[in-house]
Every structure is written in C-alpha cells, then in structure tokens.
Amino acid sequence: MTDAHDPGLRAALKAAAAREGLDLLEGVYCWYSGPSFETPAEIRMLKLLGGDAVGMSTVPEVILARFLGLRVAAISTITNMGAGLSDEKIGHEHTKAMAPLGAAKLERILREFLASLR
Secondary structure (H helix, E strand, O other): OOOOOOHHHHHHHHHHHHHOOOOOOOOOEEEOOOOOOOOHHHHHHHHHOOOOEEEOOOHHHHHHHHHOOOOOOOOOOOOOOOOOOOOOOOOHHHHHHHHHHHHHHHHHHHHHHHHHOO
16 A cells, blocks of 8 residues: 555644644654563564554554555554563563653643634
8 A cells, every 4th residue: 555644634644743833743653563562673674664653553453544545644643662672571561651741741632723724
C-alpha cells in the first residue's frame, strides 16, 4: 500500500500541532500484534528495516479503513523507548504512567485540528 495516510490530513494535523507549539514528527510505524513488548532483537530488526516506532495498534485499522475507501491520518503517542535502546525499565506500569502525558498533547492537537475543519 502506498500513501496510507492522506497528505492533506497529515498537513492539517502538522499545522494544528504547530499552532499549539507542539512538534509532530513523522516516521515509519511498525506493528506487532502484542500484547507484549518487543524484544531487543525485534527492535534491532525493525530499525534495520527502516522503522522509527513500533506498537500494537494503528496498522490493522489503517489497512481496513483504506480498504473501505476512507481518508486516513494517525497520530501515535510514544510511551517508552524500545527494548535495548535505553536503560529505561519497560513495563505496563511505566506505559500507564506515560500515556496521560501524551494524551494531553494529543488532545490539544486534535481540538485545534477539528476546530480548523469548521
């Protein structure tokens, strides 16, 4: 699949983030079905393949939405470094603690994005 994410929606989301003073980086999102954290070897493999982030969602939803003819844009909130990339202890409790921080930024971006559609 090419152009999975709609260029116009991506640009509008980036503009909304900029108006909120937030960085919205773009990259290659890789998917594993989970529910588990990837191993250091899997993270190394994904980096070799060009991956920038990995998670347990988004990809199947994007594939189905595109199959149904929908325009798609996605934002992922990164809650932890991949296994082996830092001394950070990866675990469910850490993820639960970090998710609200990302959610607050995501809310600001989405509110601004949706307001710009009026």
